[in-house]
Amino acid sequence: MTQYVLIVAGGKGIRMGGDIPKQFLPIGGVPVLMRTMDAFYAYNQDIQIILVLPHDQQAFWQDLCRKHHFERPYRIADGGETRFHSVKNGLALVETPALVGVHDGVRPFVSSDVIRRCYAEASQKHAVVPCVNVVETLRHVQEERSVTVPRDEYRLVQTPQVFDATLLKKAYEQPYSPQFTDDASVVESMGMVVSLIEGNRENIKITTPFDLKIASALLEECSI
Ligand SMILES: Nc1ccn([C@@H]2O[C@H](COP(=O)(O)OP(=O)(O)OP(=O)(O)O)[C@@H](O)[C@H]2O)c(=O)n1
Numbered sequence: 327m328t329q330y331v332l333i334v335a336g337g338k339g340i341r342m343g344g345d346i347p348k349q350f351l352p353i354g355g356v357p358v359l360m361r362t363m364d365a366f367y368a369y370n371q372d373i374q375i376i377l378v379l380p381h382d383q384q385a386f387w388q389d390l391c392r393k394h395h396f397e398r399p400y401r402i403a404d405g406g407e408t409r410f411h412s413v414k415n416g417l418a419l420v421e422t423p424a425l426v427g428v429h430d431g432v433r434p435f436v437s438s439d440v441i442r443r444c445y446a447e448a449s450q451k452h453a454v455v456p457c458v459n460v461v462e463t464l465r466h467v468q469e470e471r472s473v474t475v476p477r478d479e480y481r482l483v484q485t486p487q488v489f490d491a492t493l494l495k496k497a498y499e500q501p502y503s504p505q506f507t508d509d510a511s512v513v514e515s516m517g518m519v520v521s522l523i524e525g526n527r528e529n530i531k532i533t534t535p536f537d538l539k540i541a542s543a544l545l546e547e548c549s550i
């Protein structure tokens with residue numbers, strides 16, 4: 327079955343700050359977004375990549391591609407007001423039947439093994455999310471008080487989140503809700519069950535300047 331991935335890079339990067347959008351910042355000399363797209367080509371050279379980028383950043387991106395001789399095939403869709411709207415714009419280019427993954431453009435360290443297992447599981451279970459265990463103690467904060475909660479009952483959620491494309495397109499016909507912080511939450515709100523698989527801990531979301539430091543360190547350690 328055809329495999330798609332929507333690489334969403336339509337955000338504002340407010341927590342990162344700075345003049346250059348975080349998806350274009352270099353890690354080891356290569357822009358984050360190119361590394362992320364390369365991770366999917368490394369997994370499958372035939373995967374259909376749809377890059378979702380704010381319209382006003384697309385010319386800058388094309389310049390960057392020329393400068394870095396980045397010549398991978400992909401199609402482009404305009405970013406939207408929220409991640410939900412960006413995904414919806416990208417999904418408009420997806421033809422069914424297919425499997426479609428949604429991956430944050432700022433998660434360049436996803437491993438080929440995790441991508442492969444997400445798509446393989448989605449071909450059986452229809453909705454798959456990679457996640458990792460919580461390794462610190464977790465407290466639930468309620469107004470002035472807080473309590474420790476059993477951390478084994480929680481997971482940290484990553485991307486790519488992979489779905490049967492017909493299912494995901496239907497889910498994204500729902501009206502937007504601020505509760506939709508990822509794609510699984512959109513699918514779940516239709517009453518669907520989401521399967522979890524083990525992610526890779528290096529698959530961090532580059533969100534703050536601190537994460538850039540971690541990313542540089544990871545680059546030295548990993549060959550992914
Ligand atoms: N309107 C939006 C908002 C987010 N994203 C993407 O969703 C991913 C996860 O979002 P996040 O890391 O929070 O990025 P930003 O929204 O850019 O960050 P911030 O909240 O700090 O502004 C990123 O790859 C981001 O580009 C998107 O495609 N369209």
Ligand SMILES: C[C@](O)(CO)[C@H](O)COP(=O)(O)O
Pocket residue numbers: 409430483484485507508509531533
């Ligand atoms: C999709 C996501 O990366 C899963 O962990 C996350 O929910 C994105 O959250 P953000 O607040 O848009 O960064």
